[in-house]
Amino acid sequence: MHSKQDKRPTLLWIQGVTCNGNTHSFLNLPNIDQLLSKFRLLNHPSLAGEYSFEDMLTCKFQCDILIFEGTYDPLMKRGGVLLSKIVQHYAQTAGNIIGLGSCASFGGMFKASAPERNSGLIFNEEKEYGPLLKYKAKVINISGCPAHPEWISYTLSMIAAGKRVQVDELHRPIELFSTLAHHGCTRNEYFEWKVDTKAFGEKEGCLFYQQGCRAPMTHASCNKILWNEVSSKTRVGTPCFGCTEPNFPRQNLFSTKTNMSIPVDVPLGVSKRSYLTLTGIAKTFHVKRLEGKLIDYKKTD
Amino acid sequence: MTIKKLIEQIEGEANIYFDMKDGVVDFATVSFPHFRGLESILKGKHIMDALVITPRVCGICGHAHLMATVGAIEDAYKNAGEEVLLNEKIQNIREFTLIMEIIQNHFKWIYLTIIPSLAKLSQSQEIQTPLKGAFGASIASKALATFAGQWPHSSYMVPGGVTADPTNMEILKAGSYVDELISFFEKEALGISLDKFLNLESCKEFNTLEGDIRELEKALAQEEMNKKGFSHDRFLVLGEHNYTTPSKLKQTRAFSVDAKYVEDVSTYSPKEKSYAKNAQYKNEYYETGPLSRMMAIGFPIVKNMHRRFKDSAYSRVMARVFELAYLLKHSKSLLQSISIDELSYVKTSDINNLTAIGRGVVEAPRGPLIHEIDIKDGIIQKYKIITPTQFNIGSSQKSSLTPAQKAMTGLTQEEALFVFRTFDVCSVCTTH
Numbered sequence: 001m002h003s004k005q006d007k008r009p010t011l012l013w014i015q016g017v018t019c020n021g022n023t024h025s026f027l028n029l030p031n032i033d034q035l036l037s038k039f040r041l042l043n044h045p046s047l048a049g050e051y052s053f054e055d056m057l058t059c060k061f062q063c064d065i066l067i068f069e070g071t072y073d074p075l076m077k078r079g080g081v082l083l084s085k086i087v088q089h090y091a092q093t094a095g096n097i098i099g100l101g102s103c104a105s106f107g108g109m110f111k112a113s114a115p116e117r118n119s120g121l122i123f124n125e126e127k128e129y130g131p132l133l134k135y136k137a138k139v140i141n142i143s144g145c146p147a148h149p150e151w152i153s154y155t156l157s158m159i160a161a162g163k164r165v166q167v168d169e170l171h172r173p174i175e176l177f178s179t180l181a182h183h184g185c186t187r188n189e190y191f192e193w194k195v196d197t198k199a200f201g202e203k204e205g206c207l208f209y210q211q212g213c214r215a216p217m218t219h220a221s222c223n224k225i226l227w228n229e230v231s232s233k234t235r236v237g238t239p240c241f242g243c244t245e246p247n248f249p250r251q252n253l254f255s256t257k258t259n260m261s262i263p264v265d266v267p268l269g270v271s272k273r274s275y276l277t278l279t280g281i282a283k284t285f286h287v288k289r290l291e292g293k294l295i296d297y298k299k300t301d
Numbered sequence: 302m303t304i305k306k307l308i309e310q311i312e313g314e315a316n317i318y319f320d321m322k323d324g325v326v327d328f329a330t331v332s333f334p335h336f337r338g339l340e341s342i343l344k345g346k347h348i349m350d351a352l353v354i355t356p357r358v359c360g361i362c363g364h365a366h367l368m369a370t371v372g373a374i375e376d377a378y379k380n381a382g383e384e385v386l387l388n389e390k391i392q393n394i395r396e397f398t399l400i401m402e403i404i405q406n407h408f409k410w411i412y413l414t415i416i417p418s419l420a421k422l423s424q425s426q427e428i429q430t431p432l433k434g435a436f437g438a439s440i441a442s443k444a445l446a447t448f449a450g451q452w453p454h455s456s457y458m459v460p461g462g463v464t465a466d467p468t469n470m471e472i473l474k475a476g477s478y479v480d481e482l483i484s485f486f487e488k489e490a491l492g493i494s495l496d497k498f499l500n501l502e503s504c505k506e507f508n509t510l511e512g513d514i515r516e517l518e519k520a521l522a523q524e525e526m527n528k529k530g531f532s533h534d535r536f537l538v539l540g541e542h543n544y545t546t547p548s549k550l551k552q553t554r555a556f557s558v559d560a561k562y563v564e565d566v567s568t569y570s571p572k573e574k575s576y577a578k579n580a581q582y583k584n585e586y587y588e589t590g591p592l593s594r595m596m597a598i599g600f601p602i603v604k605n606m607h608r609r610f611k612d613s614a615y616s617r618v619m620a621r622v623f624e625l626a627y628l629l630k631h632s633k634s635l636l637q638s639i640s641i642d643e644l645s646y647v648k649t650s651d652i653n654n655l656t657a658i659g660r661g662v663v664e665a666p667r668g669p670l671i672h673e674i675d676i677k678d679g680i681i682q683k684y685k686i687i688t689p690t691q692f693n694i695g696s697s698q699k700s701s702l703t704p705a706q707k708a709m710t711g712l713t714q715e716e717a718l719f720v721f722r723t724f725d726v727c728s729v730c731t732t733h
Contacts, residue, residue, distance in 0.1 A: 201644060251346060
């Protein structure tokens with residue numbers, strides 16, 4: 001319990017339609033204890049807070065920071081209370097509201113549970129829509145399926161320090177979402193020289209041309225700061241599925257839509273014509289080093 | 302008199318309705334009020350998309366869902382006349398990452414769920430250290446992500462193998478995370494070495510422990526949990542892995558099993574609509590999870606505990622601690638058996654031409670997880686998921702109690718609420 005002198009901002013973490021992925025992603029944060037020490041945690045889906053969840057449902061409290069995880073479903077009830085009532089109550093007086101994960105940001109995976117009514121807090125995919133539009137100036141979206149723990153840590157720490165978090169047009173922090181998932185990809189040479197990966201389970205080749213990789217079109221710092229501090233999807237040969245973008249989840253996630261063997265969706269900001277030209281030229285260079293295996297374990301035995 | 306209790310921090314929420322008689326639970330029903338409809342979301346999608354969608358069933362055991370999807374697809378290939386032969390490297394890497402997910406789950410369950418719940422029951426003033434659980438889990442996730450790219454929500458298992466092609470560097474690194482985890486577990490939880498712990502022969506030797514597990518065990522005994530929380534004394538393991546044996550046990554008698562005999566039936570939840578279904582094996586309810594898995598392999602100390610305390614809440618909790626220790630040790634040997642020169646992926650025929658049904662069965666942290674698919678030219682016609690919590694926490698009539706209902710009967714409300722959590726409930730999985 002807190003003392004009356006405790007001036008730390010209060011934090012409340014509420015869930016809508018969710019898988020708990022952001023909660024578990026957050027629990028991986030290396031400095032989680034230091035971060036949590038900056039706040040009074042009122043209630044959380046898996047960590048002990050000052051109050052019970054039932055206390056929170058009475059809507060007799062207020063919080064400084066509201067974290068909302070999951071898709072917003074206006075008809076959902078939590079503990080018998082309409083989610084719309086809970087969200088509106090805490091949003092009204094909160095200084096900052098965080099839409100955590102792609103579900104809360106844009107509808108995400110669980111928009112499909114009830115597509116006619118489910119959405120994010122202030123966006124339905126990329127269209128402005130949702131229960132908290134009137135408070136949109138105080139909403140920060142940390143998209144991602146799940147959101148990276150360091151992104152949560154950054155946003156909360158900025159708020160705790162009283163610093164302004166500059167956001168993009170989808171209300172995502174610019175410092176986290178200005179670069180693409182492609183930045184820092186260890187397969188960059190294969191991307192440059194347009195060498196496709198031959199199959200799954202290979203260190204070699206770029207996943208963009210056949211396997212559906214969305215990294216060149218996806219705002220995220222996954223390959224810059226890495227997941228669990230060790231790796232990323234593309235580093236282990238899994239294509240990026242574009243999980244931080246409003247159109248996640250797309251369909252046919254493991255294949256690239258192509259036209260005359262060139263991806264239909266080209267890297268962000270690049271004109272299709274230029275990309276076509278560049279690709280044609282790059283492909284004429286046969287870089288032998290990039291065409292074979294990097295390591296032949298059988299040979300070195 | 303019926304008393305309703307809202308249960309939170311179980312990966313979502315549930316309601317328990319207690320019918321009390323003479324101060325103890327006479328009958329309890331459980332309802333899960335939330336619905337997400339993942340099975341219908343999957344319908345009509347390309348089967349490869351299931352590798353991205355099903356891990357999102359659950360934030361804490363999504364990797365098990367990924368493996369169940371891959372298993373179901375590979376089974377479909379087999380049913381279509383093309384057996385997908387996985388080499389040892391692929392099998393070992395998949396097993397390793399699955400085990401790391403179980404370990405992260407158990408760390409969280411011990412420190413974020415069981416120790417605090419027990420403290421609440423015994424009104425202990427001990428300072429809680431839930432972040433030890435988060436720390437342990439985060440190290441296991443690092444080892445997992447070394448092969449799978451990230452946790453939660455990796456999609457690195459694909460029909461025919463894994464997308465990763467690790468070098469010795471990654472394998473060594475994963476090994477050092479496991480070593481770090483073992484040291485942490487020995488220092489904080491056990492107070493003795495992992496090997497010593499695994500070689501304990503009798504519960505009486507638990508007084509040689511010094512860490513958090515010693516306190517946990519003492520508190521369990523103080524609350525007489527070795528005399529409470531009994532279920533049917535029937536155990537079920539269905540997933541094929543090299544750390545346990547598929548079987549059903551009635552007391553200690555083991556029988557062979559086949560997942561095709563699992564069925565889900567409607568719940569009995571008279572007070573509120575529940576979106577869960579109960580899972581049965583040949584019309585009977587069985588307990589699933591760590592106690593079942595450790596009984597299935599006849600793990601000495603767990604057998605000893607069972608002989609003395611049957612399937613009490615005490616045995617259920619301690620079996621999970623032992624499973625964590627056992628899997629830590631086992632995971633080291635898995636890493637050592639990865640042969641670097643084997644392929645990470647064996648090519649299958651074009652999945653766009655695959656028309657077949659398939660079933661994937663995995664031992665997830667809480668027990669058997671079953672995915673059943675029906676695909677036509679690579680497109681999902683039907684997708685069915687049965688999760689471990691459906692076995693343990695069903696809600697049935699008084700004449701045929703589910704494991705959790707049986708275990709809560711005859712206890713005070715506070716005790717029943719604790720015993721409920723000994724099953725490690727996952728709400729989101731249950732209602733997928």
